[in-house]
Amino acid sequence: MKLELTHTNSFIGKESIQSYESTIASTYNTIYNKTGAGNDFLGWVNLPSEIDENFIADIEKTAYELRKKSEIFVVVGIGGSYLGARAVIEALQNHFASLTNEKPLIVYAGHNMSEDYLSELLAILEKKDYSMAVISKSGTTTEPAIAFRILKQHIIKKYGETEAASRIVAITDKAKGALKQLANVKGYKTYIVPDDVGGRFSVLTPVGLLPIAMAGIDIRALVKGAVEMEKACKNNPTLNGNIVSEYAVVRHLLYKAGKTNEIMVNYEPRLVYFSEWWKQLYGESHGKDHKGIFPASVTFSTDLHSMGQYIQDGLRNLFETVISVENSNHELRIPLENEDLDQLNYIAGKRISEVNHKAELGTMLAHVDGGVPVIRIVIPEVSAFVLGQLIYFFEMGCALSGYMLEVNPFDQPGVEAYKKNMFALLGKKGYEAQTEALNKRLGGDKR
Numbered sequence: 001m002k003l004e005l006t007h008t009n010s011f012i013g014k015e016s017i018q019s020y021e022s023t024i025a026s027t028y029n030t031i032y033n034k035t036g037a038g039n040d041f042l043g044w045v046n047l048p049s050e051i052d053e054n055f056i057a058d059i060e061k062t063a064y065e066l067r068k069k070s071e072i073f074v075v076v077g078i079g080g081s082y083l084g085a086r087a088v089i090e091a092l093q094n095h096f097a098s099l100t101n102e103k104p105l106i107v108y109a110g111h112n113m114s115e116d117y118l119s120e121l122l123a124i125l126e127k128k129d130y131s132m133a134v135i136s137k138s139g140t141t142t143e144p145a146i147a148f149r150i151l152k153q154h155i156i157k158k159y160g161e162t163e164a165a166s167r168i169v170a171i172t173d174k175a176k177g178a179l180k181q182l183a184n185v186k187g188y189k190t191y192i193v194p195d196d197v198g199g200r201f202s203v204l205t206p207v208g209l210l211p212i213a214m215a216g217i218d219i220r221a222l223v224k225g226a227v228e229m230e231k232a233c234k235n236n237p238t239l240n241g242n243i244v245s246e247y248a249v250v251r252h253l254l255y256k257a258g259k260t261n262e263i264m265v266n267y268e269p270r271l272v273y274f275s276e277w278w279k280q281l282y283g284e285s286h287g288k289d290h291k292g293i294f295p296a297s298v299t300f301s302t303d304l305h306s307m308g309q310y311i312q313d314g315l316r317n318l319f320e321t322v323i324s325v326e327n328s329n330h331e332l333r334i335p336l337e338n339e340d341l342d343q344l345n346y347i348a349g350k351r352i353s354e355v356n357h358k359a360e361l362g363t364m365l366a367h368v369d370g371g372v373p374v375i376r377i378v379i380p381e382v383s384a385f386v387l388g389q390l391i392y393f394f395e396m397g398c399a400l401s402g403y404m405l406e407v408n409p410f411d412q413p414g415v416e417a418y419k420k421n422m423f424a425l426l427g428k429k430g431y432e433a434q435t436e437a438l439n440k441r442l443g444g445d446k447r
């Protein structure tokens, strides 16, 4: 894995990357010595290398048992309790997984409150054998709680209490929260989310590893990749020769130069959910005190035909971070045609990936010319090992960037605002004072 910064240099202000040498060294100290804000949520720092054989074997065993009897596996969770798993699963499974006969198909619930979504899911589950994981660190989040209540009733009706209980795994806090109480009463297999690992940093805990193992993905390789990146940081907690530090410094300098929006770019649609995971990680960690880079994402070349115009010519507050994949998993060449009616013979014989790569290079230069700096992260392929490296790369990059921005990267106080209003509007006990004021502001919307 390589980081290329050639196309950012001319956009960075007077300060040089090198002037951040001591800042980076002291920020690593803050992280490793746990002296910064949110220091009780640094469990992810040593997590990969602390994962032991018994734990992995237990996850694999649970997945093996459930895979035998599941055509569908439902992952019930939201935010950090589902995005990491989905990022890895969608990156490594067949693009058309829902049309192959490979079992189980992983589907998601509890990440929205759409009546249509849940109704249509129930209709499918009616006809399929399934099992599920309900994942919520707090055990009290409304979206997954509603979905789980509905799915729980369905699975019990379908299989009876005992068999249903054997098809449900709860992943939650060791003691707190309604989900933990429920799991205890019902006797579900339970995995614990460590206290010191926040939701968006939890993909390498059972939160991510069980669903990923259910998809038949090699969780050992994933963890191995993360361990490698963890060690690379630990062995060289400096700026020089450490790509995580370089990424954190360059995005910080670009931000200071007015580039307040970072667009994660991929040229492989299998990485769409990796960008979603990254957006949550960076958005929720840094968007505080009226500060922080706004994380966005695009898939090229698809979005070159939609968002490409804005990126090339719109407001100049953007920079791109491109995940550049060197090798495809398949080989497919453009065929030669004698008639050449579509005039594509000039690229006949070339692999699609070569054309895609040229599109990537051409786009990068066009965007740089248009005033958009480009950071490139070059990975050899999309594999479990490389995804493990990338996960840790972005987690550590997030912590370094957050501390440089002088925010607590590990809390999310802003998330409460919508919840309070929603609870008040739903008439939850304890929110009476707000209900009337909110209804007044909403005027006639009584829906």
Ligand code: PA5
Residues within 6 Å of the ligand: 078, 079, 080, 081, 135, 136, 137, 138, 139, 140, 141, 144, 198, 199, 200, 201, 284, 412
């Ligand atoms: O990163 C976070 O902490 C959040 O995004 C949570 O993951 C999300 O709100 C879901 O929380 P919980 O796992 O408690 O249901």
